[in-house]
Amino acid sequence: MSSREAAKMGDILANEADLLGMIKEYLKFEEFEETLHSFEKECKRKGKLASKPRGNTLNDSKTRVIQVHFDFLWSSFDDGDHRVFFELWTENIPPRVKDTDAEAQGLEFYLYIHFTIYPLRRHPVGHDRAEFEERVSFFKQYLETRGEALSQTTEFLPYYALPFVPNPTVHPSFKELFQDSWMPKLRDKLEQFLSVILKPSNSPRLMTLYSRRAGKEATQQLQLQLAESDRRITSYVRKFNKMQADYHNLIGITAELVDSLEATASGKMVRQANCGTNKHTFCQTCNKYGVHKCGTKRMLEKNARTKDVPMLPSLDYEKLKKDLIEGSERLQSLLLQALRWRLTRSLPGEQRDTVLQAYISNDLLERYSTKEKTVLHLMRSPNEIVRQYMARLINAFASLAEGRVYLSQIPILLKHLTETLRKEEKESLTRENVLVALQKLSLRRSQQTAMIADDLIGWLVDELQDSDCLSDYNLEYSAALLMNLCLRTQGKKCAENAKHVLKVLTDLLGHENHEIWPYVNGALYSILCIPSVRQEAREMSVEEILRCYIKEENPNLNRQIEFIIKQLNSAEEEGLESDDEEEEDDNDEDLMEIDIDREEVLQPQHRELSGESLLTTEYLGILTNMTKVKRKPTPLPQPAADEPLQRPVTPSSHRNISVGGEGSLPHSRYNSRPPTRSGSRPSTVDSLRQSIGG
Numbered sequence: 001m002s003s004r005e006a007a008k009m010g011d012i013l014a015n016e017a018d019l020l021g022m023i024k025e026y027l028k029f030e031e032f033e034e035t036l037h038s039f040e041k042e043c044k045r046k047g048k049l050a051s052k053p054r055g056n057t058l059n060d061s062k063t064r065v066i067q068v069h070f071d072f073l074w075s076s077f078d079d080g081d082h083r084v085f086f087e088l089w090t091e092n093i094p095p096r097v098k099d100t101d102a103e104a105q106g107l108e109f110y111l112y113i114h115f116t117i118y119p120l121r122r123h124p125v126g127h128d129r130a131e132f133e134e135r136v137s138f139f140k141q142y143l144e145t146r147g148e149a150l151s152q153t154t155e156f157l158p159y160y161a162l163p164f165v166p167n168p169t170v171h172p173s174f175k176e177l178f179q180d181s182w183m184p185k186l187r188d189k190l191e192q193f194l195s196v197i198l199k200p201s202n203s204p205r206l207m208t209l210y211s212r213r214a215g216k217e218a219t220q221q222l223q224l225q226l227a228e229s230d231r232r233i234t235s236y237v238r239k240f241n242k243m244q245a246d247y248h249n250l251i252g253i254t255a256e257l258v259d260s261l262e263a264t265a266s267g268k269m270v271r272q273a274n275c276g277t278n279k280h281t282f283c284q285t286c287n288k289y290g291v292h293k294c295g296t297k298r299m300l301e302k303n304a305r306t307k308d309v310p311m312l313p314s315l316d317y318e319k320l321k322k323d324l325i326e327g328s329e330r331l332q333s334l335l336l337q338a339l340r341w342r343l344t345r346s347l348p349g350e351q352r353d354t355v356l357q358a359y360i361s362n363d364l365l366e367r368y369s370t371k372e373k374t375v376l377h378l379m380r381s382p383n384e385i386v387r388q389y390m391a392r393l394i395n396a397f398a399s400l401a402e403g404r405v406y407l408s409q410i411p412i413l414l415k416h417l418t419e420t421l422r423k424e425e426k427e428s429l430t431r432e433n434v435l436v437a438l439q440k441l442s443l444r445r446s447q448q449t450a451m452i453a454d455d456l457i458g459w460l461v462d463e464l465q466d467s468d469c470l471s472d473y474n475l476e477y478s479a480a481l482l483m484n485l486c487l488r489t490q491g492k493k494c495a496e497n498a499k500h501v502l503k504v505l506t507d508l509l510g511h512e513n514h515e516i517w518p519y520v521n522g523a524l525y526s527i528l529c530i531p532s533v534r535q536e537a538r539e540m541s542v543e544e545i546l547r548c549y550i551k552e553e554n555p556n557l558n559r560q561i562e563f564i565i566k567q568l569n570s571a572e573e574e575g576l577e578s579d580d581e582e583e584e585d586d587n588d589e590d591l592m593e594i595d596i597d598r599e600e601v602l603q604p605q606h607r608e609l610s611g612e613s614l615l616t617t618e619y620l621g622i623l624t625n626m627t628k629v630k631r632k633p634t635p636l637p638q639p640a641a642d643e644p645l646q647r648p649v650t651p652s653s654h655r656n657i658s659v660g661g662e663g664s665l666p667h668s669r670y671n672s673r674p675p676t677r678s679g680s681r682p683s684t685v686d687s688l689r690q691s692i693g694g
Contacts, residue, residue: 014051014491021051024066026206037278070194077111078604080118082138085111105149107193109156110186112142116162116550117177120169136163153386154605157330166235281364311354312342312612316621317362323376329383336378338611339364343396345595348590352400360406365397367410379416384430385602390431391420392596398440399592407441414450416443422459429599432474439477440591442484443648452490458497465504473514476651479508479519484648486523498536501527507657508544515651521560527646528567537568560644 020043027036035096043050058241073092076085086680089108092346097104101153116139119132140163143151150156158173324335343359346352359365366374378390397403407413417434424431438456441447451457460482467475485491527533543565595684604610609617 015047017051020048020205021202022209024050024494029204029207030415031411073194077187080115080119080122081117082112082135085115099198103193106155107189109147109150109159111190112147113159113162113177114137114183114186115139117168117174121178121202129505136518139163140318242395255528272634274472279668307317307384311351312346312622314358314618315362315615316619317358317364319368321364321375324378329381329386332378332381333385333389333512334360334610334614335609336386336393336602337600338614339603340393340396340596341390341611342615343393343400344592348592352592353402356397356400356402358403359397365394365410365413367406367408376410376412376416383394384428387420387424388428388433389602390438393432395433395437395440396592396596398437399596400590404441404444407437408444408447410643413621414438414454416448418451418454420457426469427471429601434596435474436477436482439484440479440650442481443650445488448485448648452485457485457491460485461497461501464508472515473513476515476519477514479516479523480649480651483519483522483526486526487648491531492527492533498527498530499540501532502537502540502542506542509546509549517557521564521644522556523561525564525567528564529570529572534568534570550647563644 021201024036024039039455040050072086073085076082076088089111093104098108101107116135119128119135142164143160162168164176165171165174169178206238243593300493308416320335320339327335341360342355343352346355363369365376376390378386381387381390391415394407394413397407417438421438424434438451442451460478463470464475464478464482470478477630505520505524508516528537546561546565
């Protein structure tokens with residue numbers, strides 16, 4: 001037998017002995033004494049060797065190490081040596097326990113408090129001030145890092161003030177910490193926790209191996225269940241979109257019928273053509289959902305009679321503004337939420353107009369304030385919820401025509417918004433609300449000018465370059481904002497980097513979200529009026545790229561692309577508009593969306609006031625509501641469905657214009673696809689560029 005064969009045979013025997021040893025270890029662990037005796041007897045008869053359990057020596061060694069660390073932990077706990085204690089804590093407590101287990105996180109928090117106040121408990125009067133300040137600094141560092149996760153928990157919230165209290169021993173909020181019973185209770189909790197976490201495992205190796213295999217199989221089963229759940233979700237989303245389409249059809253027809261009822265009540269003749277336009281769709285949808293004609297009629301008559309709506313109580317706005325600036329972060333969040341709800345949940349018409357006029361006339365956002373810190377500075381709050389709820393309130397203001405006028409008169413607003421847009425995480429709700437608010441504000445020329453000056457166009461182009469990382473909702477508003485800015489002469493100066501802009505826009509035409517097509521086409525049509533951009537587009541073979549997107553099933557899109565190609569091949573010089581003209585493009589349209597109130601992260605605690613009850617209980621005022629006759633919106637001329645957009649719009653107002661064919665719906669973050677990573681969607685444009693050498 002060769003040396004290689006001998007080595008191989010040795011490995012086989014060693015593995016066999018190891019396996020027999022594991023079986024023996026398991027039988028012994030489960031106390032199968034008779035079976036174990038028979039097993040050992042038969043192994044001996046067959047000349048099989050069973051290895052001795054290897055775990056005992058290892059466990060004994062590990063137990064000794066743990067016991068040493070255990071002793072050091074207790075001595076450092078009793079002596080107040082925080083550095084030694086937390087070094088051993090980090091070394092011995094598994095990260096998955098420290099970072100995810102609520103009990104471990106709570107215990108760690110109280111341990112930091114114990115070591116911070118240790119000098120005060122030991123020497124209440126003559127303690128070393130420098131040592132105490134060093135421990136306070138150590139505690140502060142923890143609160144700003146690992147401890148930040150507990151800042152929204154009621155149990156721990158009061159202790160975040162501990163580093164800022166000069167003498168905690170006399171402060172009523174911390175009285176419990178200095179009672180004789182507090183430290184022994186903490187010690188008991190620590191002992192129970194360590195006895196479970198640091199207990200060495202005595203499980204036999206055979207059981208450990210089986211557990212790992214079972215865990216792998218369970219993971220595979222869960223993955224299959226997840227795939228099935230995804231399939232069902234896709235089906236439900238499709239059904240939801242269909243129901244939403246039917247709902248929008250009914251809303252339009254209902255409005256038409258209400259107008260007809262009002263005309264009949266005032267003695268005017270109703271033209272049959274008006275009521276019968278969508279008769280087939282109306283009947284079909286009503287039958288589908290079991291809506292009877294008589295029920296519909298009663299509903300319409302009720303709507304027609306509903307004219308008088310109550311006004312909401314007046315508020316003390318000076319007290320409100322003071323608490324928004326000086327109150328706790330939780331109070332700030334609750335007030336911002338309540339003020340937004342008053343605006344978004346009020347009835348459209350006189351009630352909502354009165355609420356908005358009260359906010360404006362009492363200067364809620366302090367546009368005229370000369371103070372160093374105003375309500376708008378909450379956009380820079382260290383608390384994410386405060387920033388998010390401030391952004392939501394601004395978005396609600398921007399959703400109303402008079403609100404946009406008010407916001408456009410606040411000089412520092414755009415600086416705050418664009419700063420937040422660039423700093424917040426991509427999937428942040430704060431960032432999303434800021435983006436949507438900016439898009440709505442871009443209906444006004446003065447705001448367009450300021451955004452262009454702040455190089456928002458360059459930022460948007462870079463953002464849209466990685467469009468697969470954006471939700472459909474963010475993508476739609478980013479594209480619409482870019483188009484609004486590109487319609488201006490100043491905005492067309494993006495021609496300085498024309499190649500980059502043209503590539504991003506033509507790539508977007510291949511995106512699966514067809515709702516962005518009108519905005520992408522509008523931006524393309526606008527910048528191609530500049531000769532230098534047209535020249536760059538010809539060199540990039542943009543016409544060939546555009547023709548790839550012409551499809552028989554979408555005549556509107558085809559016509560828009562033809563308009564863009566015609567502009568591309570035009571020989572006209574750039575037609576300059578006057579950017580100095582004072583006229584605003586905003587057509588006074590209200591654009592309030594339900595998305596502003598979705599995914600509320602702030603929930604009231606037991607017996608805590610919130611919403612309208614908070615406002616009317618704590619901030620009731622006298623005669624601060626101001627009524628104002630609202631001017632009727634002046635409709636701006638809309639292009640035909642087959643022409644590119646040439647006036648500023650926002651997705652909320654453009655929902656009735658669909659270039660994606662019948663049945664396409666406006667995207668919300670709540671019915672859109674989840675964001676996909678870059679590269680998941682094949683790019684027709686990239687392959688075309690390669691074939692034409694571009």
